[in-house]
Amino acid sequence: xxxxxxxxxxxxxxxxxxxxxxxxxxxxxxxxxxxxxxxxxxxxxxxxxxxxxxxxxxxxxxxxxxxxxxxxxxxxxxxxxxxxxxxxxxxxxxxxxxxxxxxxxxxxxxxxxxxxxxxxxxxxxxxxxxxxxxxxxxxxxxxxxxxxxxxxxxxxxxxxxxxxxxxxxxxxxxxxxxxxxxxxxxxxxxxxxxxxxxxxxxxxxxxxxxxxxxxxxxxxxxxxxxxxxxxxxxxxxxxxxxxxxxxxxxxxxxxxxxxxxxxxxxxxxxxxxxxxxxx
Amino acid sequence: xxxxxxxxxxxxxxxxxxxxxxxxxxxxxxxxxxxxxxxxxxxxxxxxxxxxxxxxxxxxxxxxxxxxxxxxxxxxxxxxxxxxxxxxxxxxxxxxxxxxxxxxxxxxxxxxxxxxxxxxxxxxxxxxxxxxxxxxxxxxxxxxxxxxxxxxxxxxxxxxxxxxxxxxxxxxxxxxxxxxxxxxxxxxxxxxxxxxxxxxxxxxxxxxxxxxxxxxxxxxxxxxxxxxxxxxxxxxxxxxxxxxxxxxxxxxxxxxxxxxxxxxxxxxxxxxxxxxxxxxxxxxxxxxxxxxxxxxxxxxxxxxxxxxxxxxxxxxxxxxxxxxxxxxxxxxxxxxxxxxxxxxxxxxxxxxxxxxxxxxxxxxxxxxxxxxxxxxxx
Numbered sequence: 272x273x274x275x276x277x278x279x280x281x282x283x284x285x286x287x288x289x290x291x292x293x294x295x296x297x298x299x300x301x302x303x304x305x306x307x308x309x310x311x312x313x314x315x316x317x318x319x320x321x322x323x324x325x326x327x328x329x330x331x332x333x334x335x336x337x338x339x340x341x342x343x344x345x346x347x348x349x350x351x352x353x354x355x356x357x358x359x360x361x362x363x364x365x366x367x368x369x370x371x372x373x374x375x376x377x378x379x380x381x382x383x384x385x386x387x388x389x390x391x392x393x394x395x396x397x398x399x400x401x402x403x404x405x406x407x408x409x410x411x412x413x414x415x416x417x418x419x420x421x422x423x424x425x426x427x428x429x430x431x432x433x434x435x436x437x438x439x440x441x442x443x444x445x446x447x448x449x450x451x452x453x454x455x456x457x458x459x460x461x462x463x464x465x466x467x468x469x470x471x472x473x474x475x476x477x478x479x480x481x482x483x484x485x486x487x488x489x490x491x492x493x494x495x496x497x498x499x500x501x502x503x504x505x506x507x508x509x510x511x512x513x514x515x516x517x518x519x520x521x522x523x524x525x526x527x528x529x530x531x532x533x534x535x536x537x538x539x540x541x542x543x544x545x546x547x548x549x550x
Numbered sequence: 551x552x553x554x555x556x557x558x559x560x561x562x563x564x565x566x567x568x569x570x571x572x573x574x575x576x577x578x579x580x581x582x583x584x585x586x587x588x589x590x591x592x593x594x595x596x597x598x599x600x601x602x603x604x605x606x607x608x609x610x611x612x613x614x615x616x617x618x619x620x621x622x623x624x625x626x627x628x629x630x631x632x633x634x635x636x637x638x639x640x641x642x643x644x645x646x647x648x649x650x651x652x653x654x655x656x657x658x659x660x661x662x663x664x665x666x667x668x669x670x671x672x673x674x675x676x677x678x679x680x681x682x683x684x685x686x687x688x689x690x691x692x693x694x695x696x697x698x699x700x701x702x703x704x705x706x707x708x709x710x711x712x713x714x715x716x717x718x719x720x721x722x723x724x725x726x727x728x729x730x731x732x733x734x735x736x737x738x739x740x741x742x743x744x745x746x747x748x749x750x751x752x753x754x755x756x757x758x759x760x761x762x763x764x765x766x767x768x769x770x771x772x773x774x775x776x777x778x779x780x781x782x783x784x785x786x787x788x789x790x791x792x793x794x795x796x797x798x799x800x801x802x803x804x805x806x807x808x809x810x811x812x813x814x815x816x817x818x819x820x821x822x823x824x825x826x827x828x829x830x831x832x833x834x835x836x837x838x839x840x841x842x843x844x845x846x847x848x849x850x851x852x853x854x855x856x857x858x859x860x861x862x863x864x865x866x867x868x869x870x871x872x873x874x875x876x877x878x879x880x881x882x883x884x885x886x887x888x889x890x891x892x893x894x895x896x897x898x899x900x901x902x903x904x905x906x907x908x909x910x911x912x913x914x915x916x917x918x919x920x921x922x923x924x925x926x927x928x
Binding site for chain 1: 723724725726727729730731732733734735736738739740742743744746747762763766767770782783784785789790793794795803804807808809810815818820867870871873874
C-alpha cells in the first residue's frame with residue numbers, strides 16, 4: 272500500500288505545493304491547510320504538529336500551556352552517530368518546542384479539559400522522561416481539578432536515547448492513569464498517524480475511550496520489524512485504524528473534520544462534565 | 551519434576567567468546583587431570599597451580615565484563631530459566647494454564663507454588679533449554695494472550711490473598727501479525743495499568759533478558775531485583791543498533807550506550823537491588839544462583855507481607871511515579887512547589903512542579919525488620 276511511513280511532504284519551490292505521501296498528488300498548501308492537513312484527493316489524514324493540533328481542537332484562545340519548565344536531559348550521555356544532547360538541540364530549534372509533548376488545559380465547545388499532545392516532528396514524538404512527566408502531570412492536573420483528559424498521540428514509541436528511563440515512562444503514565452481512573456476520572460485517547468511502540472503499549476491504550484484517525488498506523492511493533500520477523504508480506508491495511516476497529520481494538524474512527532464535534536459529544540457523557548452542566 | 555531437577559544441573563556450559571581465556575585454562579587442567587590419572591604421576595603441584603589459575607582467570611574475566619558481554623551471559627543457553635526456579639525453589643507446584651479467552655501462551659508460565667514460608671502465585675516468561683523446547687515457548691516472546699494469562703492469574707492471586715513472584719526473561723513481546731491483531735500493545739498497557747491495583751505484594755526479578763514493554767508487562771512490582779548479568783532496557787541492543795547505527799552489527803556499542811546492566815539500572819533508581827551471581831556467571835552455578843535469588847525473594851515477601859494493601863499500593867504507585875528521578879530532582883520539585891505556594895497562595899493556581907513526595911523513603915531492602923511501621927496518609 273502506498274501509505275508508506277510518513278515520507279515528508281516534499282516542499283516545492285516557493286513552498287506553495289506539497290506532495291501527498293499517500294497518493295502522490297500535488298496539493299496546494301493553502302488547500303491542505305484549510306482541509307486540516309487531510310489530503311483533498313485521497314483523504315489521507317497527515318500527521319499534525321502538536322501546536323496545530325491544539326489549534327484545531329481547542330476553542331480559540333482557550334489553551335493554557337503548562338509544564339513549560341521541563342527540559343530534557345541526556346542522563347545516559349548517549350552517543351550514536353552524534354550526541355543525544357546535540358540531537359535534542361536540533362529538534363528544539365526545528366520545532367520551537369522544548370520537547371515532543373505540549374500539555375495544558377483548554378475548553379472544547381465550552382467544555383474544560385486537560386490535554387497532552389505528542390509532537391511527531393520532535394524526534395518522532397518519542398517518549399522520554401519529559402514526555403512521560405508531562406503526560407503524568409496532565410493526568411494529575413485533571414485529577415486535581417476534576418477535568419476530563421484528552422491524550423493525542425503521534426509517536427514512534429519510547430525514546431531509545433534515554434534507555435530504561437524511557438521504558439519507565441510507560442509505567443509512570445499508567446500509574447497516574449490508574450489513580451485517575453480510581454478517582455472517577457474520564458479519559459479519551461486519540462491515536463493519530465503513527466502511534467506505535469511504548470506509547471501504544473502504555474497510556475494511549477488504557478484511556479476510557481480509544482479513538483483512531485482514519486488510516487492511522489497504530490500498533491506495537493512497526494511494520495518493518497514484523498516483516499523482518501515473519502518474512503512474509505503483511506496483509507492489506509494491516510495496523511491501520513480500520514484494521515484495529517475491525518479486530519475490536521479501538522472504539523471509534525473519527526474523521527478530522529468531525530473531530531471537535533465528536534469529542535464534545537463524547538465528553539458531555541463524562542461524569543464531571545455532566546455535573547458541570549447540571550450545576 | 552524429577553526430570554526438571556536433573557535438567558537444572560546440566561553439563562558443561564557452552565563457551566561465550568569472551569570466556570575463551572577461561573576455557574583455555576579449563577582445558578589445560580582437564581588434560582592434566584587425565585594425564586595424572588593415566589600415568590599415576592603425582593601432579594598435585596601442577597594441578598593446584600592450574601586450579602588457582604582457573605579461579606583467577608575466571609574472577610578477572612568476570613570482574614571486567616562489558617555491557618555486551620553481559621547481554622551474552624543473560625542469553626546463555628545454560629542460564630537458569632523460570633522452569634529451573636520452579637523446579638528448584640517451589641514446593642507443591644501447580645501450573646495453571648490459559649487466558650480464559652483465546653489460548654494458552656507457552657511463552658508465559660503461571661501457577662501456584664510454595665517458596666519456604668510463602669505460598670504464592672508465580673508468573674514468568676518461559677524459555678526452553680533445547681531447540682524443541684525453545685521453539686515451543688517461542689523463545690520467551692509472548693503474545694497478547696500471554697499477558698492476559700498473566701493478568702488473569704495475578705487477579706486470582708489477589709482474590710486468594712497470595713503474593714506474586716514475577717520472573718522476567720524475554721527478548722521482547724512477539725512482533726507478529728496475530729499478536730497485533732489481538733492487541734499486543736493494549737494487552738501490555740492493560741497489564742501495566744492493572745498491576746497498580748493488585749492488592750497483594752508483587753516481587754519482580756529480572757533473571758535474564760528484560761526486553762522492553764514485553765518485560766514491563768509483568769514487571770510492575772513493590773520490589774524489583776535484577777541478577778548481576780541480566781539486561782533490561784527499552785529495546786534490544788540489536789534493535790537499537792539497527793535503528794540508530796543502521797547496522798545490527800554495532801550491537802556492542804548500542805549495549806554500552808543503553809546503560810542496560812543491573813549496575814547501571816540500580817544507579818538510575820530503576821531496580822532496587824542487584825542480585826549477585828557466583829563468579830563465572832549463573833550458567834556455571836545454576837542451583838547456587840537460583841537458591842540465592844530464592845532467599846532474597848523470601849526476605850522481600852517477609853517485609854511486604856507486613857504492609858496493609860492500601861499502603862502497599864500507595865508505595866507501588868509512588869515508586870513508579872517518581873522512578874529514576876534523582877534526589878536533586880525531588881529537591882528542586884520541593885523548592886519549586888514552595889516557591890509557587892509563596893507566590894500564589896490563592897486557590898486555582900496550577901502547580902508548575904510535582905507535589906513533594908508524600909511518601910516516606912522506601913524502607914531499606916535489607917534486614918527483616920520491615921518498614922518503620924508508620925502508615926501515613928497519601
